[in-house]
Amino acid sequence: MIAEIGHALLWLAAALACMTLLAGALHLLAPKPELAALVRPASVAQGVLTLIAFALLMALFIRSDMSVELVARNSHSLKPMIFKIAGTWGNHEGSMLLWLTILGLSGGLIALFERRLRDDTLIATLTAQAALSIGFFAFLLFSSNPFNRLPVPPPDGAGLNPLLQDVGLAFHPPTLYIGYVGLSVAFSFAVGALITREIGPNFARAMRPWVLGSWIFLTLGITAGSYWAYYELGWGGWWFWDPVENVSLIPWLAGAALLHSVSVTATRDALRAWTVMLAVVAFSMSMLGTFIVRSGLLTSVHSFAVDPERGTFLLVLMAIYIGGALTLFALRAGALAEGKRFALMSREGALVANNLLLTVILAVVLLGTLYPILAEAMGEKVSIGPPYYDAVTGPIALVLFMLMVTGPLLKWRRDDGSVLKGRLPAMIAAAMLVLAGLIAFGGSIGVLPLLGMMVAAFVAVGSLAPLWKRNLRRTPLTIWGMVIAHLGVAVALAGIAAESAFIKEKLVAAAPGDTIEVGPYRVQFRGVKPVAGPNWTAIDAELVVVRPVGIDQILRPQARDYPGLMGAAPVETKEADFITLPGGHLFANIGQAMTDAGGVTRYQIAVKWKPLVWWIWTGGIMIALGGLLAMLGRAQLLDLWRRRRLAKAQERFA
Amino acid sequence: MKAKHQRLILASLAAVAVAGAGLLAAGALSDEAAYFRTPDEVRAGQATVGEAMRLGGMVQKGSIERLPDGVTIRFVATDGKASMPVVFTGIVPDLFKEESGMVADGKLRADGVFEAERILAKHDERYMPPQMGDIPKDAGSTIADTPA
Numbered sequence: 025m026i027a028e029i030g031h032a033l034l035w036l037a038a039a040l041a042c043m044t045l046l047a048g049a050l051h052l053l054a055p056k057p058e059l060a061a062l063v064r065p066a067s068v069a070q071g072v073l074t075l076i077a078f079a080l081l082m083a084l085f086i087r088s089d090m091s092v093e094l095v096a097r098n099s100h101s102l103k104p105m106i107f108k109i110a111g112t113w114g115n116h117e118g119s120m121l122l123w124l125t126i127l128g129l130s131g132g133l134i135a136l137f138e139r140r141l142r143d144d145t146l147i148a149t150l151t152a153q154a155a156l157s158i159g160f161f162a163f164l165l166f167s168s169n170p171f172n173r174l175p176v177p178p179p180d181g182a183g184l185n186p187l188l189q190d191v192g193l194a195f196h197p198p199t200l201y202i203g204y205v206g207l208s209v210a211f212s213f214a215v216g217a218l219i220t221r222e223i224g225p226n227f228a229r230a231m232r233p234w235v236l237g238s239w240i241f242l243t244l245g246i247t248a249g250s251y252w253a254y255y256e257l258g259w260g261g262w263w264f265w266d267p268v269e270n271v272s273l274i275p276w277l278a279g280a281a282l283l284h285s286v287s288v289t290a291t292r293d294a295l296r297a298w299t300v301m302l303a304v305v306a307f308s309m310s311m312l313g314t315f316i317v318r319s320g321l322l323t324s325v326h327s328f329a330v331d332p333e334r335g336t337f338l339l340v341l342m343a344i345y346i347g348g349a350l351t352l353f354a355l356r357a358g359a360l361a362e363g364k365r366f367a368l369m370s371r372e373g374a375l376v377a378n379n380l381l382l383t384v385i386l387a388v389v390l391l392g393t394l395y396p397i398l399a400e401a402m403g404e405k406v407s408i409g410p411p412y413y414d415a416v417t418g419p420i421a422l423v424l425f426m427l428m429v430t431g432p433l434l435k436w437r438r439d440d441g442s443v444l445k446g447r448l449p450a451m452i453a454a455a456m457l458v459l460a461g462l463i464a465f466g467g468s469i470g471v472l473p474l475l476g477m478m479v480a481a482f483v484a485v486g487s488l489a490p491l492w493k494r495n496l497r498r499t500p501l502t503i504w505g506m507v508i509a510h511l512g513v514a515v516a517l518a519g520i521a522a523e524s525a526f527i528k529e530k531l532v533a534a535a536p537g538d539t540i541e542v543g544p545y546r547v548q549f550r551g552v553k554p555v556a557g558p559n560w561t562a563i564d565a566e567l568v569v570v571r572p573v574g575i576d577q578i579l580r581p582q583a584r585d586y587p588g589l590m591g592a593a594p595v596e597t598k599e600a601d602f603i604t605l606p607g608g609h610l611f612a613n614i615g616q617a618m619t620d621a622g623g624v625t626r627y628q629i630a631v632k633w634k635p636l637v638w639w640i641w642t643g644g645i646m647i648a649l650g651g652l653l654a655m656l657g658r659a660q661l662l663d664l665w666r667r668r669r670l671a672k673a674q675e676r677f678a
Numbered sequence: 679m680k681a682k683h684q685r686l687i688l689a690s691l692a693a694v695a696v697a698g699a700g701l702l703a704a705g706a707l708s709d710e711a712a713y714f715r716t717p718d719e720v721r722a723g724q725a726t727v728g729e730a731m732r733l734g735g736m737v738q739k740g741s742i743e744r745l746p747d748g749v750t751i752r753f754v755a756t757d758g759k760a761s762m763p764v765v766f767t768g769i770v771p772d773l774f775k776e777e778s779g780m781v782a783d784g785k786l787r788a789d790g791v792f793e794a795e796r797i798l799a800k801h802d803e804r805y806m807p808p809q810m811g812d813i814p815k816d817a818g819s820t821i822a823d824t825p826a
Contacts, residue, residue, distance in 0.1 A: 368684065368688070377691075381695065384696060387696075387699065387703075388699060391703055391707075392703075392707075405715070406711045406713060406714060407711070407712050407713075407714045408707070408710070408711050409710070409732075411710040412703075412706045412707060415702075415706045415709075416702050416703050416706045419702070531749050531767065532748075532749065595773075598769070598772055613769050614769075615769035616769075618744050620746075630768070630769055
C-alpha cells in the first residue's frame with residue numbers, strides 16, 4: 025500500500041508541476057492575475073508531496089519491504105538501520121527521487137520566502153523551476169520508477185556493497201545533490217530574470233544565497249568524498265582525478281566563479297551578462313555530471329550503447345534545458361543594458377581575473393574528463409591520469425590563488441594599488457621565509473610542491489590582510505567568511521604540497537615482533553587477532569609506535585570479510601588506520617597473509633608517514649565555514665534580528 | 679579609459695589566458711595521455727618496451743602467486759584472446775581478485791612481463807574498468823578452462 029501511495033503522490037506532484045508551468049507561462053504571455061495566484065501555492069504543494077513520497081520510500085527501506093523491486097535489489101533485512109535509511113538514496117532511482125525532493129523543496133522555499141524580486145520575475149523563476157521538475161518527473165516515472173513492485177517478492181534483499189557501508193559515504197551523495205540542485209535554482213533565477221529582463225542587483229541578491237548554499241554543500245561533499253577515498257579505499261590517496269570525482273569538481277569550480285561574479289552584480293550592478301551565463305554553465309555542468317555518472321558513459325561508450333534509455337533521456341533533457349536557456353540568453357543578451365563600468369585595477373577587475381582562471385581550470389578538467397570518451401568513440405583508447413591534471417591545473421591554480429588574495433585589498437571601481445603595495449611585502453616575505461626553510465631543511469623537492477608551499481604562505485598572509493587595522497569585533501560576518509575561506513585555501517594547499525613533497529612509505533611482509541621504520545617513526549608489529557562486527561569478520565593487526573616514545577597510540581589496520589548474503593558475492597575490504605599527529609598522519613594498511621615453509625605467518629603491512637595531510641580536509645571545512653559565515657552575514661533573518669535589537673537598545677536609552 | 683578600450687583589453691587578456699591554458703593542456707595531453715592496451719594489443723606489437731601505459735584485462739583464474747619476498751605478486755592478465763604476466767609490489771585493492779577486471783598502470787619490460795606501479799579497483803563491484811567494454815566478462819575463467 026505504501027508503495028502505491030508514494031507512486032500516486034509522485035504523479036500528483038508531477039501534475040502540479042505541469043499546472044505551475046502552464047499557469048506561469050500563460051501569465052507571462054499576457055498578465056492573468058488569477059492564474060498567477062496559483063503558482064506559489066502549487067510550487068509549495070509540489071515540494072511537500074515529493075517530500076512525502078520520499079519519506080514513504082524511506083519507510084519501505086526501513087521496513088525492508090522486499091516486494092518493492094528497489095528495496096529487494098539494494099537492501100537486506102539484516103543491515104544496520106543507518107544503512108537501510110541510507111539505502112534509500114544509495115541507488116539510481118532513489119537518488120533521482122532525492123534530487124526531485126530537494127528541487128521541489130527549494131521551489132517551495134522560494135515561493136514562500138523570496139520577497140526581493142519583482143512579482144513577475146518570481147513567477148517566471150518558479151515557472152522555470154517547474155519546467156525543470158517536469159523533465160525529472162518524466163525521467164523518474166517513465167524510466168526509473170522507485171516504487172515498482174515485484175510479482176514474486178524474494179525472501180530477502182541483495183544487500184549493499186560493503187565498501188559503501190560507511191557512515192561518511194552514506195551522507196556523501198545527498199550533500200552533493202543539495203549542491204547540484206542549488207545550482208539548478210540559480211539557473212531558474214537566471215532564466216526567470218532573462219524572461220522578465222530584471223537582471224540587476226535585486227536578481228543577484230535573490231540568487232546569491234542559493235549559489236552560496238549550494239557551493240557550501242558541494243565543498244563539504246567533495247571534502248567528505250576525498251576523506252572517504254583516503255581511509256576507505258585503503259591506499260591513502262586523497263584525490264585520484266577519477267571522472268566520478270571530476271564531475272563533482274567541475275560544478276564546484278563553476279559555483280566558485282558564479283558566487284564571486286554574483287557578488288559583483290549584487291554590489292556594483294556590473295558583469296550582468298557574465299553572471300547569467302555562469303549560472304547557465306554551472307547548472308549545465310551539474311547536469312553533465314549527472315548524465316555522465318548515470319548513463320554508464322563513464323564505464324565505456326559500449327555500456328552506454330547497451331542500455332541507452334536512461335542516458336538518452338538525460339541527454340535529451342539536458343539539450344532542451346541548456347539549449348533553451350542559451351537561446352533565451354542569445355535573444356536577450358543584446359537587450360541587456362550595460363552594467364556599471366570599472367577600471368582594470370579594481371576589485372571588479374580582480375574578480376574578473378579570478379573568474380577567468382576558474383573557468384580555464386574548469387575547461388581543462390572538463391577536457392580531461394571528456395577526452396577519453398571522445399577518443400573511444402573515435403576508436404582510440406586513451407586514459408588520462410593525474411600527470412595531465414597536475415601539470416595543467418597546478419600552475420594555473422597557483423596564479424589564481426595569488427590573485428585571490430589581492431582582490432579584497434582593492435577598492436571597488438578604481439584603485440591606485442596603495443593598500444595592495446602596503447601589504448605585498450609581508451606576503452612576499454612569508455613566501456621567501458618558506459623557501460629559505462625548505463632550502464635549508466627540505467631536501468630535494470619537486471618544483472610544483474615547492475611553489476605550492478611558497479604560495480600557501482603568500483596566500484595565508486594575504487588572506488588575513490583585510491583584517492589589518494580593523495576593529496575585529498566590528499568586522500562584518502561577511503568579511504570573516506571571506507578571510508576564513510581564503511585562509512582555508514592556503515591551509516589545503518599547504519597540506520597538498522607538503523604531503524606530495526615529503527611522503528614516506530614502507531611496505532614489508534612482517535612477522536609478529538618485527539619493527540618497521542618510516543620517516544621519523546618506528547612501529548612494532550605485535551601480531552593479529554580476530555574480531556567480528558555486525559555483518560563481517562576481520563583480523564586486526566596491532567602496530568605500536570615505539571619511537572619516538574610517548575605517542576602511546578596503537579595502529580589497528582583491519583582486513584574484513586563480508587560473507588556473501590543471499591547470493592551476493594563475498595567481499596573483502598581493508599580498513600586502513602591512522603594516528604593523527606600535529607605534523608601529519610601515520611597511516612597503516614594490512615594486506616594478505618602468507619605462511620612460509622617454517623610455519624611463520626607473515627602479513628603484508630604498509631606504513632606511511634603523510635606530513636600535513638589532514639590540513640587538506642581542514643582547509644576544505646574552513647572554505648565551507650567561510651561560505652556559511654558569508655551567508656549568515658547576509659541573511660535577512662539576522663539582519664532583522666540585529667535591527668530589532670538596535671531598536672530595543674534605543675528604546676532603553678530614550 | 680574608454681569603455682571600448684577596456685573591453686578590448688579584457689577580451690585580449692581572456693584570449694591570452696585561454697590560449698595559454700589551451701597550449702598547456704594540449705602539451706600535457708600529448709605527453710601524459712597513457713594509451714590503454716589489452717594483452718591482445720600488446721601481443722600484436724602495439725606497446726613499446728619501457729613506455730608508460732595502462733593495461734586492462736581480467737585476472738586469470740588460479741594465476742595469482744606470491745613471490746618469496748612476501749610483498750610482490752605475480753598474476754596473468756587476459757582479455758580472452760591473449761594473456762600476459764604482470765608483477766606488482768604492494769597491497770592490492772579490495773576488489774582485485776581472480777576472474778574479475780583490473781587496470782594496471784606501469785610499463786612493459788623487455789622480458790614481456792608487465793611491471794605495474796599501481797593497480798586500480800573501483801567503488802563498485804559492478805563497475806568495469808573504463809575501456810574494457812570489449813573484453814568478455816568471463817574471459818578470466820574461459821581461458822583457464824580451455825588451455826591454449
